[in-house]
Amino acid sequence: MPGRPGRVGIGRVAGDVVALALLPVPLALAAWAGSFAGGGTRRWFGRGESGRADAQVAKDAAAAAFYDLDTAQRDLRISLEVITAVDDSAAARKAASDFAAIGQRIDQVSHEYITAVDSHDLDRDDLEASAAARASSELTRAKAELDRTKSDLDRFAQGLAPLLRTAETQLARLAPAVERARQALLAASNALDAVRASGLRADDLAARLAALSPELTKLNQGAGQHGVQETIRRADHVLRAAEGVRGEAERLPATAAEIDKRLVSLRTRAEAITTRTEGVEPVLSELRRRYSAACWQDLQPVAEQAAGSVTQAEAKLKEARAARDEQRWPDAISLLSTARALLNTTDEAVSAAGERLRRLNEVSHDQTGEIERTRFALRDAQRLAMAGRNTPDPRHARPLDDAVARLDRAVAGLEGRHPDWWHFLTETEAVRQSVARVVQEIREERGAAGG
Incomplete structure (x- = not known):
């Protein structure tokens, strides 16, 4: 009815249709959409696009976490290869075993991440909001597991630091050790050539140098085939052996001259001893x-x-x-x-x-000198034994008393028509030796007490 608010007449609608028909197509569509919006504008897919964007953010974050974990694993694998190539200790073997276990966990979380990515096509035109939300949730959960595993891997890498430093030190020794061995072999060969040029054969030195040839072959084959530690050990052995050959080769002319000198000297001495005999x-x-x-x-x-x-x-x-x-x-x-x-x-x-x-x-002719020399040694030992004491220590007094008695018996043995002078000399010498032992014991004990 005319004049009644809130009503749109058929004629009005018909007029609008005719007016829209006279507009260009884009403007007509815009006006048509606006007529249903009560004069405003609205994006039909706005809510769905927001879910897609959130899921894409979660996907990108999970991809970054996956890349970080993969990179860390590859770097750590290289470190483990360095360690196991150098170190065969129980600690190194345990590290390799632990890394294998972590690798299984990495495979598992990586599989879950890839499954989550493959399960959701975020580029589909008809992606529903619920599907986008589900994708976002699964990808976020996959990222969390990747981050957690990466943290565990980082802690494991920190624990490997001492083993890795030791292994790197060994590796740093490898190339110089092999090179020193090669140079030592070359120097030995040159020294041998110089000796031979002077007319000395040095066959034994040549044989020792030739025996090192198989070792050089193994050095040239490298640590990859024989191991780092074994290669370093072999290089050190070759170095010492080659330096020994070189040193002897360089000394050989002097050795030959010394042998010639000793031959003459000993022959002369033999002649002199023959004369003295x-x-x-x-x-x-x-x-x-x-x-x-x-x-x-x-x-x-x-x-x-x-x-x-x-x-x-x-x-x-x-x-x-x-x-x-x-x-x-x-x-x-x-x-x-x-x-x-x-x-x-x-x-x-x-x-x-x-x-x-x-x-x-x-x-x-005169035995008093021998007797007095022995008695002087006895009196000197007795004074030392009494120094700082009222009575001597029995451990010292007893052997000194025995020495006095022994000297008296030796002197008494000189009585008679044909005394055994050699027995007397050996007895006095034995007395002096026993007295010297007592003196040494006293000084050692007092030195220890004073220290």
Whole structure:
């Protein structure tokens, strides 16, 4: 009815339709949408688009978390490979086992993330708000699990730091150790060549250097095949062995000259001892004539033994000369040492006969000097034992008293027509030695108490 508010007449609607028909198509559509909005505008899909945007944000955040976890795992795997390549300890083996367990967990959370991503197509035109909300929730939950696993992985990596530092230190040693070994081999080879150029064969050194060839082959094969620690150990062994060969090769000319010098010196000494040996028999003859049998019986075989020892020494010198001519340097040195030992023993035995006669002559002429020297050592020890004490310690007094009695018996033994002067000399020497031991004990005890 005309004039009634809130009513739209049919004629009005018809007029609007006619008016819209006369407008351009875009404007007509806009006006049409506006007529149903009561004169305003509204986005039909506004609420759905907001859910899609939230889900996309959750998807991007989960992707970033997945990337961070994957990167951390790959970096840590490299660290574990470094550790296990160098370290075979129980701690290293446990670290590898723990990393494998964490890897299983990473696989699980990664699978859940990928499943969540594959389950929701956020680019669909007909994406419903509920589907977008579900996608957002699942992706957010997947990100939380990825972050939690990443935190656990970071803590595990921190615990590996000491093992990793040790392994990196070993790896830092690897290349220099191998290079030093190679350079040492080269230096040894050059030194050997120089020695050979001077006319010395050095066959034993060449054989030792050749024995290192298999070790060099293994060094060249690398730590990947033989392990870092084993390669470092092998490099150190090669270095020491090669330096030994080089050093001996460099010293070889001097060694050859020293061998020549010792050959001449020992041959001259053997001749001198042979001459001195000839004088042993007259000394023994005088000992037998002037002193009792107890003073010289032990020296009876000296002349014969000396002659035999000199003969053996001369034979060793002949063998040493042959070894030197054949450039068997170790054999030559060994034979020279044997010859020297034989000559030393012979020299001492020959000297002992003359020294025996001299001492017996002195003491038989005047024994007071030997007695007073021994008594002085006794009195000095007794004063030391009494220093700072009213009575001596029995541990010290007893052996000193025994020494006094022993000296008295030795002096008393000189009475008679044919005293055993050699027994007297050996007894006084034994008394002085026992007194010296007591003095040493006293000083050590007082030194410990004072310290």
